[in-house]
Amino acid sequence: MDHGCQVRKRDVVVNVAGGAPAGASVRVVQLDSAFPIGSCINGTVIQDPAFVDFFTNHMDWAVFENELKWYWTEAQRGQLNYADADRLLDFCDRAGKPVRGHCIFWAVDGDVQQWIKDIAAYDRDQLMAAVQARLNGLLGRYAGRFPHYDVNNEMLHGRFFRDRLGDDVAALMFREAARLDPGAALFVNDYNVECGNDPSATPERYVELIRYLQWRGAQVGGVGLQGHVTHPVGEIICDALDALSAATDLPIWFTELDVGEPDDALRADDLEAVMREAYAHPAVQGVVLWGFMQGYMWRQDAALVNSDGTVNDAGQRFIDLRREWTSDARGRLDADGQFKFRGFHGNYVAQVTMPTGTKMLKAFTVDKGDTPLVLDMDN
Known part of the structure; x- marks a missing residue:
């Protein structure tokens, strides 16, 4: 186990409320590191x-x-x-x-x-x-x-x-x-x-x-x-x-x-x-x-x-x-409109692309914390 991954990472939930279609694609890119x-x-x-x-x-x-x-x-x-x-x-x-x-x-x-x-x-x-x-x-x-x-x-x-x-x-x-x-x-x-x-x-x-x-x-x-x-x-x-x-x-x-x-x-x-x-x-x-x-x-x-x-x-x-030591996550929203990943502390941008081609973009920061960080794309 790399203990750095334990010390410097946090669970993140990308959340799209309001019945976003399952299968919408998610891309998360880390822009810089907190280390x-x-x-x-x-x-x-x-x-x-x-x-x-x-x-x-x-x-x-x-x-x-x-x-x-x-x-x-x-x-x-x-x-x-x-x-x-x-x-x-x-x-x-x-x-x-x-x-x-x-x-x-x-x-x-x-x-x-x-x-x-x-x-x-x-x-x-x-x-x-x-x-x-x-x-x-x-x-x-x-x-x-x-x-x-x-x-x-x-x-x-x-x-x-x-x-x-x-x-x-x-x-x-x-x-x-x-x-x-x-x-x-x-x-x-x-x-x-x-x-x-x-x-x-x-x-x-x-x-x-x-x-x-x-x-x-x-x-x-x-x-x-x-x-x-x-x-x-x-x-x-x-x-x-x-x-x-x-x-x-x-x-x-x-x-x-x-x-x-x-x-x-x-x-x-x-x-x-x-x-x-x-x-x-x-x-x-x-x-x-x-x-x-x-x-x-x-x-x-x-x-x-x-x-x-x-x-x-x-x-x-x-x-x-x-x-x-840099996170780069991609995947799809689940049936609850969520995408979960574990990311290194730092600054990020998340993009959700709907099946229609509509894109939602949001910058966020993953900092220290014992509980998952919930990123509401709608707010």
């Missing part, structure tokens, strides 16, 4: 037609690889560059893809730009002013544009701002982000939490961090697992998901998933194992790949699409999974 899958993009890849084609056809969300990071938007103090982020946002708007905001701050010393390190070395007040200016500048500019933000990336592995401004600065970042963009879900985001081999990044440490942030008034809206996986071990990933969801009751996203394996066929199997673990777990609400095309990825041996645009074994497995 989004996306990819990171950057200014270079959106120039490649093969990348754009695969992204447009097979991805629901995007995240910018670097273009929203502070070191990119303000490499030199006071010289702001939002042009690259704006260009990517325009691309996503045209493609109809929501975007995760990655990231407002980065907690790891090596990923903090030099001018920030310089002022941090001699003036705590200037550093705090720079933090506040970053929050005001980024979230003031883009309020309402990013449904998610990774607020202070990789806090299990870095303490740059906390070491210089005190432990509460991390919660302050969340509090201010919530004030400036109340509609955005604010995430913690870190790596190795799901793999069971990093003592700095156990699920227990992650839960402890989240609880501390919440105690200090942070509106933590989601838990990000990066998922840069080499040897996916299903039970370890599942155990981590169980521990996080039980302790926090927060939505979990795989925010930067890639599966490194030189052999395409094995990579396909590994990718499928991780994707099925994510899909089957009720706390997981989405998966974002950290790229998918050879030559444009942070990790080698993780591509789904070769540099010439051909889809490899892993990419075909990915497409097959997406197809498997």
Whole structure:
């Protein structure tokens, strides 16, 4: 049994009242999924037609690889560059893809730009002013544009701002982000939490961090697992998901998933194992790949699409999974004027065609629920 089919499906009854003739044909098409899958993009890849084609056809969300990071938007103090982020946002708007905001701050010393390190070395007040200016500048500019933000990336592995401004600065970042963009879900985001081999990044440490942030008034809206996986071990990933969801009751996203394996066929199997673990777990609400095309990825041996645009074994497995997790039902009304099917959560359109050729069309949403969803075509 695929547990994802249990967790993410619901019974639906298409109903035509008033003695609709039995035998009228029904066609139900799922337009999108309530379980989004996306990819990171950057200014270079959106120039490649093969990348754009695969992204447009097979991805629901995007995240910018670097273009929203502070070191990119303000490499030199006071010289702001939002042009690259704006260009990517325009691309996503045209493609109809929501975007995760990655990231407002980065907690790891090596990923903090030099001018920030310089002022941090001699003036705590200037550093705090720079933090506040970053929050005001980024979230003031883009309020309402990013449904998610990774607020202070990789806090299990870095303490740059906390070491210089005190432990509460991390919660302050969340509090201010919530004030400036109340509609955005604010995430913690870190790596190795799901793999069971990093003592700095156990699920227990992650839960402890989240609880501390919440105690200090942070509106933590989601838990990000990066998922840069080499040897996916299903039970370890599942155990981590169980521990996080039980302790926090927060939505979990795989925010930067890639599966490194030189052999395409094995990579396909590994990718499928991780994707099925994510899909089957009720706390997981989405998966974002950290790229998918050879030559444009942070990790080698993780591509789904070769540099010439051909889809490899892993990419075909990915497409097959997406197809498997999409409902497409057809049949005929029974004597009671009903057609029943079990569909994945998401947005749909239903069409009933009478023997006379008359058509009834209705859009609807299948959301979570223990009882069947009844779709009255007449109303």
